[in-house]
Amino acid sequence: MLLTLALLSAIAPLATDMYLPGLPALGEDLGTSASTVQLTLTTFMAGLGIGQLIIGPLSDGWGRRRLLIGGTIVCAISGVACALAPSAEVLIGARLLQGLSGGAGIVLARAVIADRARGDNAAKLFSIMMIIGGVAPVLAPLMGGALLGPIGWRGIFWVLAAASVVMLVGVLTVVPETLPVERRHGGGLSALARNMRYVTGNRRYVGYALTFIFGFGALFSYISASPFVVQDVLGLTPGQFSIVFGVNSIGIVAGSIVNTRLIGRFHARSLLRFGVSMLLTAGTLLLLEVTVGGAATPVVLPLLFLVTTSLGFIMGNATALGQSEVTAAAGTGSALMGAGQFGLAALISPLVGGSAVVMSIGIVVCAVAAMTALLTLGSPAKPAATGADVVAAPVQSGTPM
Template sequence: MLVLLCFVGPLSTDMYLPAFPRMAVDLRTDASGVQATLAAFLAGMTLGHLVFGPVSDRYGRRVPLLVGAGGCAVATGVCAVAPGLDGVVAGRFLAGFGGAAGVVIGRAVVTDIAEGAVAARLLGVLMALAGLAPVLAPLAGGLVIEAVGWRGVFTVLAGAALLVAGAVLVAVPESLPPDRRHPGGGRELLRTVREVTGDRAYAGYSLAFTFAFGALFSYIAGAPFVLQRVLGLSVGASSAVFACGAVCTALTGAVGARLTARTGPERLLRTGAYAMCAGAASLLAAALAGALTLPVCLSLTALTCGGLGLVTGNATALALARVPHAAGTGSALLGTAQSALGAAVTPLVGLAGAENGGPVFGAMTACGAATLLAARWAGRADAAGR
């Protein structure tokens, strides 16, 4: 059920990616305008994390999950019928707000029921299985788009959100007993936030997690245009290429989960960060040299996405292990930073242009380097007990 909860975000960001060029034509806008729909979704998730995480620490996990999933379904349905770009952007913002509940509370539930290496392994498995969503989403999206157009994608996504709500209602028990809930109001919330963010190791691991997703969102925003306009692929072929990167993320996440007890999450995190840097920098060099061919793009994207699979689960586990007493708030801050950076990166990639891969891969390289620096800083702070 937790995997199903975590499917909402990847489905909502990845399933309609192959439709970006067509949406630009139908909505009479450019690449940056279409990417604003993705940025709006991420902005909504940013706010949703801030709301649903602390609320779940105070009132429990189930009720906020139900409210979020139901709201996400309604807002996504609005996107399917909105006549213009403004309506789609507004619907995406509200869908992101509701969809944040599944992501932030799903991570908190793991911390409710496990700790230490067990929590790291569970989070790794969770993210590896959730990584199937980005594999399936572009492929399914491509089929839906070819059959009924891009609006049909949002109809499917609305149904998926309703399915999540039903699953929560029927099969997800409450994992946070009343005696472990935070009793309090705004002052107590601010005190908890200050305590969580004041932990330097938590802050470092959170930054590593955030910048890793910054690299991913840069790729998400720019890849459809690079694959279709620069490399000349069709909608279906570009969906398949995008899915290959998601396969690599899921596979390395699964392998990393099995290696956690033997190798340690800190070492796996650093290994993933180095792989991300190497892959993204090589993609940038190939784009600037005019040597970006399909085999080059596939192999280097696999390296970058493989590194991402090692970073996300381990960074999450290490960060939340620092704040087990406030798992909802800690998970919320993780997701807030992640979504905020994604919302900032995606329109910037569009404004920089989609004529070549330089802006996309440049942003990925910068985020990969920041991930590595944050991981190393967090490791030193964790070793010092801060």
């Protein structure tokens, strides 16, 4: 079940990174400009954010499973539409639909775990999901590059459609409905408004959500600028950049593994604070290196690795702690986290450009914002009898959750 949820969450890096090597060929085949081709990425990211905002709150009233099944079916169909697209305009529309439906997998995977677990137990599960899902950004560009020659960019979208079918089979076979009828809310705009007020009115949730969002913002500052920084500033080749990107992606997985092993010995909030402190320290040292230190490759690359590794301590813990604060509307809480995550990513991407200095500033600003949100809004844990650290028993005994 956890593997299926992790694969559903991995749709974003898979559908983003796998087809990137084929963008030049895509533009040539469809007879369109590079800027128009870039819209296929922009609309996908926008769809991911909007889809989560729509589907997350709906799931608090309708339940998780049928929306998850429907979203996965539409994601598979949109993948086929992308593969068959006769023009750039059709491809852009299909990518928007792929993002909207792919958002269902991301937002509902988080909501399912929030339905089943609390506190440290939830933090461990979210970290395990990050370990599994963290492999996707490592493999996706390598798979895309390997598949581009034999099957072309259209073939890559056929592969994504097939992956959605595999995810659908997983949902149908191992993911039950996790939101009981008695915990669901009525539909309509009034119920949506109540859920939004409930979630945004929880001070602790807002603090953890902002920590999560700004942590991802720091990561996306690196992702957006690193191809230019590593190749143009540090002078590495495209092949060497692929290795650097893969190693740094492994850093996120390594951080998540260590975090999972430490949960239980340390409170999830303490590990979250450590991760944000690590991000802020590494980001500050990176900024100093690229401004006054000469941007030496042996210094910049280890600092970038520390930046990405810190996210292994931030993303899972912040998600678990935030979701534990709003269990009565877990879908809405997950949706706001996801929409903020991809909304900030879309804002940051054009701002950081290819400058090592601007990239480092982006990392530091996001780290400072994450630390501020954690310290000012995310107050210390409640007593064990009532707080977010209480570990809830599984809804069904004997399940892996």
